[in-house]
Amino acid sequence: MQDGSGFDVLSRIDSSKIQVIFISAYDKFVITAIKISACDYLLKPVDSFDLARSLEKVKVSVESDD
Numbered sequence: 001m002q003d004g005s006g007f008d009v010l011s012r013i014d015s016s017k018i019q020v021i022f023i024s025a026y027d028k029f030v031i032t033a034i035k036i037s038a039c040d041y042l043l044k045p046v047d048s049f050d051l052a053r054s055l056e057k058v059k060v061s062v063e064s065d066d
Helices: 006-012 027-035 048-065
Strands: 021-024 040-043
Touching: 006 027, 021 027, 021 048, 027 040, 040 048
Parallel strands: 021 040
Antiparallel strands: none
């Protein structure tokens, strides 16, 4: 992102009711993602199995909130 990061975007919105999956080429941001309660953190290149598993986690979480 040119003008910031995904963390900057989340700091500007009410992210308490959304599920976030971070996708990054860098593992150095994992701890920050955990601290803001990210649903998952995937490293590039993204493995399709890992992405499917992350999306399933989000789906289960959203369904349990209903």
